[in-house]
Amino acid sequence: MSGHSKDLSRSAPGPTPAGGVETVLGHQGLRLEEPLLFEIDNPGAAGVDLPAPPAGANRLGGLERTAAIGLPSASEPEIVRHFTRLSQKNYAIDMGTYPLGSCTMKHNPRLNEKMVRLPGFANLHPLQPESTVQGALELIDTLAHWLKELTGMPAVAMSPAAGAHGELCGVMAIRAALDDREGGPTTRRRILVPDSAHGTNPATAAVCGFAVDAIPSDARGRVDVKAFAEKLDEDVAGIMITNPNTCGLFENDMIEIARLIHDVGGYFYCDGANFNAIVGRVRPGDLGIDCMHINLHKTFSTPHGGGGPGAGPVVLSDALAPFAPTPWVVHGPDGYGLVEHAADAGDSRPFGRLKGFHGQMGMFIRAYAYMLSHGRDGLRQVASDAVLNANYVMSELSDVMTAAFDGPCMHECLFDDRFLKDSGVTTLDFAKAMIDEGYHPMTMYFPLVVHGAMLIEPTETESKRELDNFIAVVRALVARVQAGESDAFAAAPRLTPRRRLDETAAARRPVLRWTPDIPTAEAAE
Amino acid sequence: MSGHSKDLSRSAPGPTPAGGVETVLGHQGLRLEEPLLFEIDNPGAAGVDLPAPPAGANRLGGLERTAAIGLPSASEPEIVRHFTRLSQKNYAIDMGTYPLGSCTMKHNPRLNEKMVRLPGFANLHPLQPESTVQGALELIDTLAHWLKELTGMPAVAMSPAAGAHGELCGVMAIRAALDDREGGPTTRRRILVPDSAHGTNPATAAVCGFAVDAIPSDARGRVDVKAFAEKLDEDVAGIMITNPNTCGLFENDMIEIARLIHDVGGYFYCDGANFNAIVGRVRPGDLGIDCMHINLHKTFSTPHGGGGPGAGPVVLSDALAPFAPTPWVVHGPDGYGLVEHAADAGDSRPFGRLKGFHGQMGMFIRAYAYMLSHGRDGLRQVASDAVLNANYVMSELSDVMTAAFDGPCMHECLFDDRFLKDSGVTTLDFAKAMIDEGYHPMTMYFPLVVHGAMLIEPTETESKRELDNFIAVVRALVARVQAGESDAFAAAPRLTPRRRLDETAAARRPVLRWTPDIPTAEAAE
Amino acid sequence: MRYLPLTENDRSEMLSAIGVGSVDDLFVDVPAAARFDGAFELSDHMAEYEVEAKIGAMAARNVTTADGPSFLGAGAYRHHVPAAVDHLVQRGEFLTSYTPYQPEISQGTLQALFEFQTMVALITGMEVANASMYDGATSCAEAVLMAQRVTRRSKAILSGGLHPHYREATETQSRYLDIAIDAHAPDLDGAEELSGAIDEDTACVVVQNPDVFGHVRDLAPLAEACHAAGALLVVAVTEAVSLGAIHPPGEMGADIVVAEGQSLGNAQGFGGPYVGLFAAREKYVRHMPGRLAGETVDEDGRRGWVLTLSTREQHIRREKATSNICTNSGLCALAFTIHLALLGEGGFRDLALLNHARAVELATRLDAVAGVEVLPQAFFNEFAVRLDGAAQDAVDTLAARGILAGVPAARLFGRDVGLDDILLVAVSELTGASDMDALCDGLAEVLA
């Protein structure tokens, strides 16, 4: 016979996968192996039909691409199957509880996906005449209104593409305001950042040219106000505080901190990634902050999409508003318009432009649909339920795990690894064991301020039934820890498409792309 | 703790699933268990928001529904997760080769799904004034033109909802034509149906009030023309022949059969379920048939959807065309219109109406998109590739399996179970073993004319690579049969969400719905 | 070509593996006279965007029920279908799978069907339901055939309030099966009394509730009359949402309930595909047409689902099957299930009451329009009105103004049968006050 299975000889994985039995191609019932696109390449096949490009002189200036590019070729059926199979190797919110602390993995309403695909939005070019995009501009303006209302802030910059980009926007606005006040480059060189902060905070301060000065957390998991106050001087440009913070706690001293930082002439950046815990119940503007980014992909539920895209609008105080970056939407007697150039910005002194065009419109539409669906009443309920769910999980687990701090938490609850002490089981092992049980693990080893952190954020879109299941699973795992089954933990996960992967090898000799010459891991065997 | 996992106590399956390890809730990594909707019911939750129905007098005539209905309640996140998890327990064309003979499990183009959802079609009510649905009527009319062209037949009835419904349409037309010719209820009582026919053929003949007279297949897997000719007399209303037939073979004697049946005044029904093998290469009208249904959900790729819906338009000869059921589309100087009543049918004498409204419009749109995409050139290629793929599989497997008949096949190849003889492995076992290997089995035990039949229809949308993989797996399984591993076959499948299910128990004491009182299988344990 | 994976290279490799020179050699069994090499009057293959442009242009030549006020019903309704429904039914694992004959790898479809069957039984108030039929009309036809099997009697009485498509489909399917159809005249007043027509030959009486003119009636007396005579009561429902507000047929004594399920989960889509609901008393289950999903256990003792009682079906029983149906409306049934799951107990009831409240409002307003008379006293979300003029003319005039005013009864019953002045008007949760304004004002003008 001439039927040679390429997959058998080349691209299929080894024949004895985890948690299964030996099969010819490595498939395990509905759990299917899938090679790389480049390994199913079939030159001459195609997933599109196009009219033949008409013959005739080209005007490429002699720079036609002639050599083979190396792209793989396959028909639509093969491509659909390839990506369907890949998708089945993922965990997702649509499959189960995704208690990844700090990430707000809440349900992504399907209506929002439908709205963003309306041809009246999907087919809009960003540089159409303003008269032809009045609906789009109105949507941005209305969303901006909601953001300002909910945060109690007077202005908002809509263009940042994600939380970190929003941080960039906010810290740049701070710097621009300082420069403006000082009539030249500011002499202030430091930004204060708590040690519990998300990595983007210090990274952002750094890319804005500031030195990062870490402030410690106190025993309650909050900013140590005394330590903070001691650091304050005329060299301080501002402070970046996450509230609720990454320990899942409300920073009770926000108002005091705001007063103190303002007293020395610095500005107050609030990381609003955790806004979900307080939306509709607390207006950050009432705390005295100067700016805050809002991850629309967290609080307002635009899907995470395996890593992005997101959107990070930044609300601004009156002090910072004049420095907001271009572009922005204006509303006048002739309808909506865009300010795209500093020259058209009137009294404003925009610090620049952060990205191409006007912002993450697709996320704006989804977030706006989400807001309309919930309304002011529903959004307040979102915060209440998010906090209730987190406290319920904490209360149901506190007798067997070790909560990092006392008192109620906000939208997420933090445990440390004291309960694993001397068990031979690490936070990592514990998390990997969750995977076999059908769960995405909690966030591990973050925040850095507690040992072996496990940060659990259920979100408000988990039902009590799902929480009870989750709790039962965690408790059963703790019981296994107590029973001394550390080997089983070390071996987890066993039931997944792949077991623990060798990250050290990956980093030591990075293979970041497929190449025809370099043998793949299997072929090398 | 108060966190009781209902799923643990009530609805979760037993703790030691197939091919996995013991877990708390029965989940196995990404393979997730899911209870019934009724078991996740949470009264008070809802997946919709609606304005409160205004108070005020109702006009329900005192027939308001007052008692609880018993529907389960849950929010959108829970419903999305429920059905996502359920979906993950299915095999599908999108996942892999689905060589189910007689079912034409070809790729379903995604464009077609997009087209059917265009608001200009999705939001059309079937009883709008004709002036407001000109595009829809044009589409039906154009699709009808394609069907007539491709089959070489002068007329087509569009309304049948599936293949079997098309058979009903065709046999009713035959009966109406006979009645018409005989000036009263026909005296003919028999319909001839080969023993290899699909079950719907005899069933249809019966629901049209005919007696079914089986004609045997000959040693070549075709209608035994001699036996057929002997049955012919004035009592015969017609014959139903599948071509290519269910053995995957072209009925070489079609033209002769047509002549013979017409000679005795009967009509020729052709089951066109297998039209995929010959589309663009053979016009069934050239064979002398009187009618043929076309499964748009096979040849023209409208998705099978886990069992339906489909569409089964029937092409008709001049002899039968006058009896076609209402409604149909007409095209006149004022545009397109519909004939919905016999009174408006002019010279036609429609035998009646087969269903509500005008037919399976959603399938028409998909089928038309499919036709346009392929064009006359592509459709011919479809047939060629379907036949090539089937012959390739047959040729690559014939040395280890036992082909039922000699010579090339059409779009599917048929094996019997001689190669399993004395191995202790049955056709069923062999098929179930395919499942563990990541494949949907071939059609088993059909057609009835060969022993332990295995009917393999790869379709044209399988690549050579996929075929080679499939062949490699089948060959490896045959090798295991030869190695005497019958126990492993008897135990298959082991890696699926459920293993072999007890069908006898299901039929003996049918549980066809959930009820709060009747304990479920697990709870009973 | 984008859906065809084989390349020329593959083809020639495969041909030589098979040992033939060309694909034509594989078609040797086709007699020369049957080979077609001529030219079809059809276009050649097209790019995806070309197909989109062509079909998009056809779609654009339609006016839709979402483009303006719309009051069409008569068996197909415009309801809001939550976005999650379409998202889920488009999952490849549901969309591109076959009938769940291999239960080990079809538990998703099977469990969903089991949930569907349960829901259908619950809303109709019946004991069991099947896994769907083509649509409401074919369900109705099959119900009559089933009643014949159950009772071994040959007469079926069809109410004059039955949707004409249901009546015609039933007449058509019964034609050659020794079933005498006694179809009653259109029952405009909802006052029809069928008990008198029942005799010892009567297999069943088929009534619709709400009927095609909108009347909601208590069927208990009729059920009693049927049962007293040994006949079955078949109840047809063309608007599944009505079951959220009206006493269910099962509790009024129905033996078989057939319904159109389109309203839940499925688009109007110019008439199809829809989903026929079919529910019955449990004792008749072995006479039912169509597929049934049932609960069982697997080899490891774990709960699972299979298709069951297949000995009723054509693929096992052939000419002795209860029906010739094979492919049904699986995916539409799934959409129905998901939509009803999203609604839940409270949402389904609220939706129904909301529909009814809108209808009450419209009826009140239309009654005040000169030349318009609302006929039913009791109705759900649709009712017949008598116009001072031809309904078809009014509909055409208003259509030209962008108002889809309803379905002229003559469209269903035919012209000149005394119903030319009758218009069927339906509302839903999507009907707003301004839509009602448009209709009332429009009719007032047209009839003035």
Add this chain to the structure above:
Amino acid sequence: MRYLPLTENDRSEMLSAIGVGSVDDLFVDVPAAARFDGAFELSDHMAEYEVEAKIGAMAARNVTTADGPSFLGAGAYRHHVPAAVDHLVQRGEFLTSYTPYQPEISQGTLQALFEFQTMVALITGMEVANASMYDGATSCAEAVLMAQRVTRRSKAILSGGLHPHYREATETQSRYLDIAIDAHAPDLDGAEELSGAIDEDTACVVVQNPDVFGHVRDLAPLAEACHAAGALLVVAVTEAVSLGAIHPPGEMGADIVVAEGQSLGNAQGFGGPYVGLFAAREKYVRHMPGRLAGETVDEDGRRGWVLTLSTREQHIRREKATSNICTNSGLCALAFTIHLALLGEGGFRDLALLNHARAVELATRLDAVAGVEVLPQAFFNEFAVRLDGAAQDAVDTLAARGILAGVPAARLFGRDVGLDDILLVAVSELTGASDMDALCDGLAEVLA
């Protein structure tokens, strides 16, 4: 509320399990002064169909590029995206998963990213690529920062052919990092000579190809000049499809290639989300910003993928990270990958050549219109034209007639900088002959 699973009953059960009386008790840490119980100027929650109506009305207030002839480009392009792309990216397993930090249950996303990285490297002609940035403009800004890290030099030369948004984003991000930006004046003729500006402080030269006015240039001489001076050549590409027809930047000597990937797989969507491509020579990989998927093996020795070289990233390296980026454009990158996979080698080339052929046709025809002068000699699918009048006026007039004529250069560069008569005109495979007629006729009239 439909997205909130907890019922009142659940809430009170949970509160008592926690041991508090009300949810307010869980907010004890919020100072009284910070609790807001006032009224927001916002609406209450809405039914899904109400939201749809409201947002649908906003969508309907836009004129789209599909409604008539459209020639807009300048960094965002209207291409046909095959339906399979959107189908696949909407699968919940892709849509609703997080960054693949748990590789055991993220192999789908990781393998797709590895494929994406490979494709980006192939089409740009580079050695490695990352897993995406926000968009082309931010990629460009990050490239300059990376060049500074690699070369430890502080000057960046920006070509006058660089898209102004890219220039501005780069200027903005560099502002506080001791990077001196030497931005050259708009290079209308594509004749700019930057070699002379390179000195020993120069970290990089950034050029766009095709440039914002459409000029396609051979970058090899500039690359040589850069390398001779120890500087990097950064090439920006705003139209990814051009890489199917034009000699890739990598082969002309680029050290970093940044591009906007929107054209493949992603809707125009009024400007975002898009996907920034970022490719570089392998030796610089540890200086790259953003995530990287890499190949490795699992405990059983089977091939798999992980995020790797994370010590460059903020979550590990904090203030020493190569960038502050965290969330990127994952799903847009997936859409890009699927679209390019569907195209394949042949389709990608054909698509590019088809685009080019349409542009050649339009250029020829526009050149024949009085008052219109096509500027570039060599171009891909877009080119600047000089009009006998203000481009903005022409665009506004034609917009009123349903023609989206292109992007006035002044829209990007600002008014009164000498470009008011310049219009950027783009075509694609979707531009038909009748569209070109409309533009040529329209411009002829406007300029007459």
